[in-house]
Amino acid sequence: MKTLKYLLIGLLFFSFSQSQAQVNVNVNIGTPPAWGPVGYTDVRYYYLPDLETYYDVNTSNYVYLNNGAWVRTRSLPAAYRNYDLYNEYKVVLTDYRGDRPYDNFKTHKVKYAKGYKGKPQKTIGPKPGKGNGHHDNGNHKGNGKGKGNGKH
Numbered sequence: 237m238k239t240l241k242y243l244l245i246g247l248l249f250f251s252f253s254q255s256q257a258q259v260n261v262n263v264n265i266g267t268p269p270a271w272g273p274v275g276y277t278d279v280r281y282y283y284l285p286d287l288e289t290y291y292d293v294n295t296s297n298y299v300y301l302n303n304g305a306w307v308r309t310r311s312l313p314a315a316y317r318n319y320d321l322y323n324e325y326k327v328v329l330t331d332y333r334g335d336r337p338y339d340n341f342k343t344h345k346v347k348y349a350k351g352y353k354g355k356p357q358k359t360i361g362p363k364p365g366k367g368n369g370h371h372d373n374g375n376h377k378g379n380g381k382g383k384g385n386g387k388h
Contacts, residue, residue: 266280266292266293266294266295266296267293267296268293268360269291269293269296269321269360270322270359270360270361270362271321271322271324271326271359271360271361271363272293272326272359272360273326273328273357273358273359273360274358274359274360276328276330279293279328279329279330280292280293280294280329280332280333281293281299281329281332281337282326282327282328282329283326283327283329283337283344283348284321284324284325284327285325285327285344285348285349285350285351285352286319286324286325286350286351286352287300287312287316287319287324288300288301288341288345288350289312289316290329290337290338291326292308292337295308296310297309297310298310298311298312299337299338300312300313301338301341306336306338320363322359322363325352325353325354325357326357327344327348327352327354
């Protein structure tokens with residue numbers, strides 16, 4: 237009887253230790269916007285140099301200076317509401333994990349001044365109104381000769 241008791245206790249500890257070893261950690265990253273750059277699924281912030289504004293992927297908020305204070309809103313300020321975010325260059329902040337990207341604003345503003353363009357970017361989704369399902373931003377690869385494969 238004692239052996240059975242120890243065996244059951246052993247099995248209980250074994251199953252408990254196995255369940256503890258299978259704990260998963262999930263980080264909830266928000267859904268990037270369709271105008272976001274392709275290839276960055278684990279970042280929280282983009283910096284938009286021409287607007288001197290951040291975009292928080294987790295909360296879908298824009299973060300910008302308004303009368304000397306940093307604000308978080310779902311939409312851009314009125315002056316930028318018609319701005320084409322599909323053609324705006326997005327600096328992906330891959331090395332920042334906090335809640336206040338604007339703590340580095342002075343550095344970002346100098347390093348990524350208005351008009352900054354890095355490597356060519358493709359957007360995640362098509363620009364609204366485009367019927368082909370692909371955003372054409374001029375990043376085409378090919379031989380430039382305009383010839384097909386000859387098969388009809």
